[in-house]
Amino acid sequence: MSLTGERVRGGLGESARRPDGGPKVAGSFVFSSDLTADGMVWGSILRAPYPHARIRSIDIGPALALPGVHAVLTAADVPGDSSYGLEHADQPVFADDTVRYIGEAVAAVAADHPDTARRAARAIVVDYEELEPLVEAEAAITAEPIHPDGNVFAHLTIRHGDTTASGDVVVEGDYEVGMQDQAFMGPESGLAIPDGDGGVDLHMSTQWLHVDRDQVANCLGLPHDKVRMSLAGVGGAFGAREDVSMQVHLCLLALHTNRPVKMVFSREESFLGHVHRHPARMHYRHHADKDGRLVKVEARIVLDGGAYASTSRPVLVNACCFAAGPYAVPNALVEGWAVRTNNPPCGAMRGFGAVQACFAHEAQMDKLAAALDLDPVELRLRNAMKTGDRLVTGQVVTGAAPVEELIRTCSGWPLPAEDPEPDPMTLPGGAGRTADGSRLRRGVGFAVGFKNLMYSAGFDDYSTARVRLEGGVATVTCAAAEVGQGFVTLAEQIVREVLGVDEVILAPPGTADIGSAGSTSASRQTWMSGGAVERAALAVRDRRDAGEREPIEETYEYHHPPTSPLDENGQGNAHVSYVFAAHRAVVDVDLDLGLVRVVEVATSQDVGRVLNPLQVIGQVEGGIAQGVGLAVMEEIVMDRGVVRNASFTDYLIPTALDMPDVAIAALVEEPEPGAPFGAKGVGEPPTISSSAAVAAAIRAATGLALTRIPVRPQDIALAHRDSTKLA
């Protein structure tokens, strides 16, 4: 399909190659940690060893005395705003009098060698008075505030329909989701270069250049145009680069030393230095009639936001808006809290609140199916949301909502055969060869999920793109962060499609050259920056077709339709569009060892239109990997505010042996009205319901209730000691 009626080579719908692919396979692509500059020194951050403490004094003398040290900075050296934050500036650049989470920045050092910088940071003498950490989210609601801005980031109540309604069948449950890490491969890193005129150029791996730039400039006390940010090669993101990490520290060091300063987090520091997925505790009560039609969903959701606000408020809004799942629910009462504790700050991660809610609402749907003696898939079909239905926020779903088709195609996919003589490597425990298969049980689980595309609740979400046509070559300038997802490929495809040119050049993204593209998050760049590139290219085409001579240049700022904040009853037209997916997981479980092998995940996903088949498959498979990880292995283990597993030795992410086969049963192409090319974002849905499906499969294999993810071996192997956990 083509806008011009002819298929364009490398245009939309093709598996066009990534423009950055060649350098990436050759090892010559420049990631942020590969940057270097003449006269460069290295930065390092001293991080607090306690989750809650008062700082009595800091002595930087021993660090300054080390040969090779160029600067040691603390809170007293921040010339502008002392705190930053994406939504609410409550996170100090450096802890001043109080430490609120383990790993909080206390001081920063620049030195001529990274090891010197690290040794100098350790030489700083900080006198801490340890304080009792506040680590229970529920308790934080009423506890003594641990920050001047209080402990409640957000409190939201959704009242939909008749909140007193009740059903013939009622099921209830408590659910818990652990703290997941984005665990991108490329550690936080960047290079700040002073411009000699009081300003600074910052080359950084990030998800949103302009909002980083604004926060950095505010803390430096500089006009925003004195800080110029350029995107350095990004080694994955998944939400963890939406917040500022080292940006302010790097620029402070560069301006203070008047030298280029490079910093690269170690993996341990990366675990401590970025936000995580919110741990959640959820209580649910589902009401249905005798035929299995949902009458009411009640939910209470408590998210642990950790020490600082980050995006806790919008994550909570999402968790509550999508709390009932992709079903027609006439009545609902949802209460949500996002609170401050002395745990690590939590914010954006792929799925953004919908993941936590999905685990709970899908466990509830299975419980309801059991109570009704109905097939779980049939129960979902009877309640599947369709175009014209309302969310629990009262908003009518006007776009594509092919939930029934997703459920039918995914559940109808053939089940994988059981291997009568499995390779021992494919048993639970895998390379450890621990299972013997004598008490192996197979289980199948199903889940459906959804979330919003793009920013919601009144946020003026936009992206800017410029297209210049000269000599038959199109150049695209857009600040959208390429983090691996493939927007660079798509931008080229769009321009080829619209202008019919072969050669498209992507200018390096930077704040000095163009306005904001918004964040690479919320599955939004295909729609938003894709839309901006398309409109700019169309404007160029119109002028060319009118006979104007090249060069022709057009800049377009694309806004999605306005949305509204939720009202005091949690009602309102807060969202633009939704994306849905279904997952069916097959697992083998060793009942004695409590080990799980995920055999296969089948999926059907609502995509609007496939713009690049290979990239859609990449997002689907990669998103499912993160969902599988959350279901069976990934958790930042906390012990009274202390992170116990900040390494890839102890925080496990799926390897090629852990990862199941992914079967794509269907990519449902129902074009989304209003979306550029009819396409929906595809990045998040694979992560939303895949965890829930795997958990359901483990329940089916074991007969255990398993109300918490990740499911740990002891949750299975030791479950018989606690009969209350039996379903």
Added chain:
Amino acid sequence: MTDSVTFQLTVNGADRVVEGAWLGESLLYVLRERLGLPGAKNACEQGECGSCSVRVDGTLVCACLVLGASAAGSEVVTVEGVAGDAGGLTDVQQAFLSQGAVQCGFCTPGLVMTVHDLLERNPTPTEVELREAISGNLCRCTGYGRILAAAQAVVAERSGSGRSQRETPS
């Protein structure tokens, strides 16, 4: 830094002198920061992720776990030294592109090294052997499906059997 040393490495066939290095520097640091070869990546620097995979005297190692000075006298091959016919991309690198195995690309150089190493030792790995061989290389973007497809495409191509086990859309 104190304890500075000078030594010579043979990297990608060329003799390279490393001057004034701290004795504690890893081979990874020496390659990346002293010799201008950042192709080996620094995702964990504790031997868990495989992103820094290089060959030392023909053996695939994590460069972060090898002291730079201890590699003196050894033949080191990094991703920058991997090349196909006429200096172009190898079949493995080409397959990574055609099969969609690259997203953010941070794990890619390590995986290219690992797949080459595997296929030299075992030209026709089973899928389980392939998964095991790359299980020391963490990838967070792809879920490994397209990486397996790329490796299988190379196996099929090298054995002349045409299509691989995993189909990738055109």
